[in-house]
Amino acid sequence: MHDNNWIFGYTFGAGNTDGTLLHFENGYPEFKLENVQQDYFYYCILCSDSTGNLLFHTDGRQLRNRLHQVMEGGDVINPGQMWVVFYDGYPTVTGGLAIPAPGLKNYYYLIHTTLKDGDNLNILCPELLYSLIDMNANTGLGKVIEKNKVIATGDLPSPVIVKHGNGRDWWLIVGDMISQNYFIYLIDSNGIHLKHEQNIAPASLTDYPYAKASPDGTFFVSNDDSTGLWIFDFDRCSGLLSNPRVLPYQPPAFWTATIAFSPDGRFLYPGTHLFVYQLDMQTIDSAQMSFDTIGRYEYGSSPAPPYLTHFELPELAPDGKIYYGTFNNSTAYHVINRPGLPLLASDMAQRGLVLPRHNKETRCYFPNYRLGKWLDSPCDTLGFASPPGSGFKDVPWSEGRDLESKEEIKVLKLPPGFYIPPANEQQAEQDYDPLNMKTLVRKELERRRNKSIQESVLPKVKHE
Numbered sequence: 001m002h003d004n005n006w007i008f009g010y011t012f013g014a015g016n017t018d019g020t021l022l023h024f025e026n027g028y029p030e031f032k033l034e035n036v037q038q039d040y041f042y043y044c045i046l047c048s049d050s051t052g053n054l055l056f057h058t059d060g061r062q063l064r065n066r067l068h069q070v071m072e073g074g075d076v077i078n079p080g081q082m083w084v085v086f087y088d089g090y091p092t093v094t095g096g097l098a099i100p101a102p103g104l105k106n107y108y109y110l111i112h113t114t115l116k117d118g119d120n121l122n123i124l125c126p127e128l129l130y131s132l133i134d135m136n137a138n139t140g141l142g143k144v145i146e147k148n149k150v151i152a153t154g155d156l157p158s159p160v161i162v163k164h165g166n167g168r169d170w171w172l173i174v175g176d177m178i179s180q181n182y183f184i185y186l187i188d189s190n191g192i193h194l195k196h197e198q199n200i201a202p203a204s205l206t207d208y209p210y211a212k213a214s215p216d217g218t219f220f221v222s223n224d225d226s227t228g229l230w231i232f233d234f235d236r237c238s239g240l241l242s243n244p245r246v247l248p249y250q251p252p253a254f255w256t257a258t259i260a261f262s263p264d265g266r267f268l269y270p271g272t273h274l275f276v277y278q279l280d281m282q283t284i285d286s287a288q289m290s291f292d293t294i295g296r297y298e299y300g301s302s303p304a305p306p307y308l309t310h311f312e313l314p315e316l317a318p319d320g321k322i323y324y325g326t327f328n329n330s331t332a333y334h335v336i337n338r339p340g341l342p343l344l345a346s347d348m349a350q351r352g353l354v355l356p357r358h359n360k361e362t363r364c365y366f367p368n369y370r371l372g373k374w375l376d377s378p379c380d381t382l383g384f385a386s387p388p389g390s391g392f393k394d395v396p397w398s399e400g401r402d403l404e405s406k407e408e409i410k411v412l413k414l415p416p417g418f419y420i421p422p423a424n425e426q427q428a429e430q431d432y433d434p435l436n437m438k439t440l441v442r443k444e445l446e447r448r449r450n451k452s453i454q455e456s457v458l459p460k461v462k463h464e
Contacts (some may be wrong), residue, residue, distance in 0.1 A: 060090020103189025
């Protein structure tokens with residue numbers, strides 16, 4: 001239950017910071033209103049203990065404990081220019097994740113990326129960092145004992161973490177936009193270390209980088225603005241990607257910015273701010289792929305205009321449903337109620353969950369903590385099984401392909417008769433693109449710079 005709690009909320013006025021915990025321990029979403037002491041705007045890393053109790057959370061600037069106090073050593077996360085300029089929350093949606101540290105009782109790794117303003121407001125993710133948290137310290141309130149340690153450098157958005165086939169360790173996958181390599185790290189009881197690099201396909205060249213592993217760890221999926229939706233096989237024993245496939249973008253008929261999986265990994269839900277699609281992963285290597293539109297934005301709002309509810313940030317929740325954050329400070333999540341069923345049977349409910357407070361586009365991002373061993377695989381060597389009723393899923397092993405071989409890239413095709421939006425929606429697609437995250441950051445950075453310049457030249461007035 002490390003993903004039991006989600007968090008959102010932001011400052012409505014000076015000195016008045018609101019917040020909300022969304023939690024699932026009873027099998028359905030419940031809310032708890034709390035003063036979380038900091039803003040949440042896009043960025044969110046949060047972790048609970050194995051029974052679902054909140055441990056810590058961060059907006060990308062400060063790490064706070066379960067009492068929402070700054071944790072010892074957690075005062076500055078992601079130091080640099082963006083930390084200073086974006087005082088109301090770090091401006092990226094795929095900033096990182098938190099996992100239990102293998103072999104260390106009540107220790108957690110925080111995996112996070114920095115942002116940098118380059119020339120001409122060219123936003124880069126130059127560093128992949130880790131911080132190590134000791135939750136035994138300070139009577140359970142925690143202490144950061146290693147902070148902002150560099151794992152890799154480059155332009156490294158959207159880290160993905162997958163449980164190792166031994167059921168204890170973790171794989172960390174990150175693509176580098178500069179070298180076009182994928183870096184694959186092993187996280188085990190000896191720390192975090194690079195296992196290998198792979199130059200297998202484009203490493204996510206999008207302004208809104210988003211990648212995801214399937215819940216069973218067999219697929220790795222990422223977006224690339226210039227080419228399309230990329231799908232790879234992933235081996236949880238070797239940590240190698242293989243069998244690259246690409247579904248080319250065909251604007252306005254098909255493009256995507258976000259990804260979510262059904263609990264069993266059969267259905268992939270790519271989407272944009274206007275559409276949600278469903279791809280049957282069992283058909284991607286067949287003659288005709290099952291891929292279609294299951295939801296289209298109906299220009300609704302919550303609670304009322306101008307709080308529009310475009311599809312934005314999806315995440316699979318502990319209750320087996322997929323929840324979509326929405327754009328523009330609305331008070332609703334969209335919900336896919338039965339994501340394990342095909343097409344319209346999946347039951348997309350727009351604004352299906354009403355929130356007690358406004359949400360400033362925040363959506364927490366989690367690996368699958370409940371994935372167990374790869375049974376009888378070459379890396380099934382630790383000699384334990386998931387306890388009955390634990391919720392951890394052990395997966396049978398089957399012989400795979402030679403992952404060391406160089407494989408051709410398979411180009412997938414949209415099925416005949418795939419839905420194409422009419423002209424007016426094509427125009428809306430061009431005119432409004434809230435998911436272009438780096439463009440949003442550039443505009444906001446420029447606005448804050450101009451405001452700072454204006455304030456610096458204003459005459460100083462002494463207030464009594």
